[in-house]
Amino acid sequence: SLGLLTNAAGFLILAGVFLITGLAAGLYPAVYLSAYKPAIILRGELTRGTRGAIMRKVMVVFQFAISAALVISVSVVFKQMRFLQNANIGFQRENIVLIPSNSVVLQNWREIKNELLKNPRILAATLSKRAPSGRLLDAPGFRAEINGEMVDGSFSMPHNRVEHDFFKTYGMKIVAGRDFSIDYPTDENEAFILNETAVRRLGLKSPEDAVGLPMQT
Structure with missing residues (x-):
């Protein structure tokens, strides 16, 4: 479909998807690191529990999965845009002005x-x-x-x-x-x-x- 890729609303939707994906990938590290007090870390009093270690591993895998999905999505959109720019779609699309009527x-x-x-x-x-x-x-x-x-x-x-x-x-x-x-x-x-x-x-x-x-x- 050309509609999603050829109008402002479509680009805003794609930008929103990428933004949400990026926030989801970076939210856990930010929350995790902000939970530690610098003084405790410097004194070497930081402890790691088994449950916390498993959770960290799961989140790391989850982040990699989101990052991979984001890269694939960007690649697909880029290829679609290249296709739309070069493909013969059967009608003239350059130098055309569309004006809503009433x-x-x-x-x-x-x-x-x-x-x-x-x-x-x-x-x-x-x-x-x-x-x-x-x-x-x-x-x-x-x-x-x-x-x-x-x-x-x-x-x-x-x-x-x-x-x-x-x-x-x-x-x-x-x-x-x-x-x-x-x-x-x-x-x-x-x-x-x-x-x-x-x-x-x-x-x-x-x-x-x-x-x-x-x-x-």
Whole structure:
């Protein structure tokens, strides 16, 4: 999932986990050493009990385990970040600005979009319910007509509600069929674009087989 690693909340969660782990690893030595009085230690009157020695050994092993887990966690996160930076995830992620919308933006989107596109530095603008890297909406009750028969989906079909120019803005490639277009008013409520994973899960042999496929949600 990209969400945890690509937003401030995700980084704060990871930082909190590392901080708590570090505190847990160092808490016992601090408490243990603070329990001794320097004068007693200097006079050589420090005694060690069997129970205390066992407890110290257990805590040392526990600290090593926590330290190893912390090192492994940092390594995994680092590799995930490297993967996200270098992997081809299917859409443009650089030079993209995400702005939360509200009812005012939705009601005046056409005017806002036209004003944005007047800026020569803005190449495209679009509106969507979710960002490509965010959690998509679930549609557990979708149906698709395949070979003349309406087939009920046996799995959830995550989806995203998007506006025209969504694929253009994110640099996504349409493998088969066409993009959403303002020339087709019915696209707003009746058109779907499936990704290749959805095509495979529907049992279709190729993306071309999905073109014109009737679907319901």
